[in-house]
Amino acid sequence: MYLADAIKLKHLLLKQIDKLLEEVERVAFIELEKDEPLPTIQSRSLEDIEVELEAIRCDMRRLDRLVCEANLHTVIETNDGPLPLVEAMEFAVQLRAQARMYQDLAERPKREFQTGYGEGSSVIKHALYDPELYRLKARDVEKRANRIASAIEAANHRTEIEFDASRYM
Template sequence: MSQITMAEALAVRAAMNRLINQLMQERLNNSSTIIEKGETAEVPARSVDVITEEIDAVSADFRKLDLLMAISNTTETIPWNGTNITVMEAIELAKQMRNEIGQLAHLGSRKKLERQTSRGLEGGAVTLFNVALYDPEAYHAAARKKEREVTKLSSLIEHANHHSKIPFDAAKYME
């Protein structure tokens, strides 16, 4: 059986998903026609049954590839922080890190002390300040550091995707 890399598998799976959607649209388009009374309906070149069989075949291949990719992601490992973690865990860690970077960057972009709009209380104006209860510069630096870490992690995932092989014949979907 031929093999493809995980990187190729990602592209093939996306192509298969697009093909399934196109076939479903084709099936809907070929499922009926409008004619005037007394006319004979023009039958499309591909019947609904033929298209349905093709959808079933591509869907089965999609499920098979998806399973093989999941198995690979749970068995292939990459080095991270002095240990090995599975690619699946690395992908989730990268997602979590990106979410954390967004929050750290937001906290890092704030000022330590910001004047707020003043509010009048019974005729008198009071000046209000929003005081950060942390060091914004430290959070800005933490966001930059974590961004470098997630870039490194993403690079390791990408490297693994180009080297791990999956036993799948993708000839029908790529040429």
């Protein structure tokens, strides 16, 4: 299975675990009037659900380990050199944060009049940088992040892991 499919499968397994936990609540308890007899047993017992839940959790742990290993061993090429996927993902996040900071600086005026500093005084806040330069820097850093994200996505669709997903897909 490809790494991209494994990531989707992890989300599917988490949803299945949530549904089984909800089912536990439905089959573990019953509300009856004081002298009402117990009804016949439900179609699935609490034990049946526990067995299924444990099997999914075991597969989830194995899948998580395989994804982590693939993220560590799969390397992508970037303008900053080769990076394992795990590092490239964090680098893309950091670049996007840097681009947001640059964009925030770019949107600030070069000169800004401030009010409220006492009677009759006027204060001007001056940017000690060129906002246009930071607009361009924001665009460049965002492009770098997008290139890395595209390389990560491509690697996710070519990297294979050994996991039998036939029970779930």
